[in-house]
Amino acid sequence: MAQNPFVDDATDGGRLDPFGGEVTDDPLADGANRMEHAARRIRMLKSRLRGAHAVGHARAAGRAGHGAGRGGPGAPLPGGRQVSPRGARLLLAGYFALYTVALVLPWVVGADRIRPFVLGFPFALFWYALWVALAFPVLIAADRVLGREENG
């Protein structure tokens, strides 16, 4: 029988058989885990703050002609602007929210039209192709920031 991968390294007493039942709380162990989790969050936030400081210094250095830093959580875009991971996530969320409305409900935005023809395509077909094509640079821009954050 396959083993639950989380049974072997269980630290609390509440873990049950892999397919036997719910993994519920042991209050003491869970309290300790929550504290440890909170401490880890604080350490992470501190590290991000330090990163933001470093980026601030790097930007100042960049303005002085020394180039932008590469070690922070943000990433430089053309023109030297820094985008934070939060900004990149917002960019993705915003783009795909618009994408959903534009393509799922094309009649709402008036894209269910034939004219004008663009590049030889009826407008509606061009509209769909345009949103798909634009997703590529949007994903590249977001990945420049988020990929760096994920890779530490």
Add this chain to the structure above:
Amino acid sequence: MERWHIVTLVASGYLALALAVGLVAGRRATHSVAGYVAADRGFGLLAMYFVTGGTIFSAFAFLGGPGWAYSRGAAVFYILGYGVLGIAPWYFIGPRSARLGRRHGFVTQAQLLTARFPSRTLSALMALLSVAAFVPYLMLQMSGAGIVFNAVTEGHVPLWAGAALAYGVVVIYVLVGGASAVGWTNVFEGLVMMLVAWGLGIWLPYTLYGGVGEMFAQLEAARPELLAPPGLDAAGEPWSRGAFASSLLASAIGFAMWPHLFMKAFAARSEKVLRRTVVLFPTFQLFLIPLLLVGFAGVLFPTAPPEADFILPHMILETGMPALVVGLFCAGALAASMSTGDALLHGAASVAIEDGISPFVRLSEGARRHLMQLLVLGVGALAFYLAVVRRQSLVWLLLTAYGVVDQFAPPIYAALYWRRATTAGVVSGLAAGIVTDVFFLRYPGLRPWDLHEGILGIIVNTAVLVVVSLLTRPQSHAHTEVFVNPPPIRENTAEPAPARGGA
């Protein structure tokens, strides 16, 4: 030598090449279950790009896409729109799943789910539903291969024989090489498919109408109802907006939930490779455009094919192309069918054993691998029988399968992002979603606003998941932390993962 002889020779040459690529690639993998199911977690960007694209773009895209453009006009735009919307969440859930898989030895979607929500019922249900969704999708691929062979040989090779020939090759390389063979044949098949699609999509409108703009101008004058969404339904009446919008949404939600695609997250070499695959995906999606152009080119063509799904091979033959070009088209269409069919066969066998059998019966690693290989044959034979006996529209088959796969989305998102989700909530939500999906599939007239049954299933699934989870005892914080906030793994350093039987 007759024309169809040359066509068959070219197509056979392609099949021989695909077989060779699959067999050679399969020799690179280890003989472990992880080797067979997840290619030893070694796919780089090239393999992942074509595996993702090739797995998604199938006979459905190559034949069903032009078929819909030809018969239902702008209704087909939903196919162009859903892929990118569907792959976007994969940018986040793909690397997270890969991280968990690498750390804990998961090779299937259900293993990840049942680690978070321990339940044999859930594991068996996922296996059953996955195989149930795979079979119509696999039927679609086999029908596609049969249609192509039958059409380009002018009926000399019957549909069943064409499907048997193409899928005989697929079964051999999947049996021998597993995921590695699937990955590297997809690179080869993806290249052939893209070259043929772009070549035909540009060449046909220019030859027949003098250009793409000219073609659409003539179409606007003769059949304007075909050019604006939501297009037409199967009876040729205007398609409802609800059906158009919900088909796009249902396909987008289900897109990243297909078990055979999800499993590829466990096959990627690194999280970075997975993210880059998502970034590059829109370039693959654009390959649909030339195929749609071919379908539109068929509307004003003087002769009509026996079925809408035959429009592409019909035009190739009726425009009097040289036999060599027809053979190359045949290779491209077979590539589209096989690049998805192989992943489906491999996925169905892997899921059935790892999630349907292994949680209940203790099996050695060797026995699991042998059973998977047996099931490749069994599932292939079943889908072949159904594809030949019960023929359906290619797009209809895919939309039906998507309704089932959509129901995996709430459990997956809950496992990775919602601490308060419980096993009872997930199992009851999944069951309720499936019952809803099947009910509205059986009684389509009762669907509110003509919404796709998959979307209706998701609404019920999510509501039940949330309510039952909140009514049952929460999971321990330490347990949920493993999934909701997994610590990063240093790239290229695989951690030991013996927990899943050496997977």
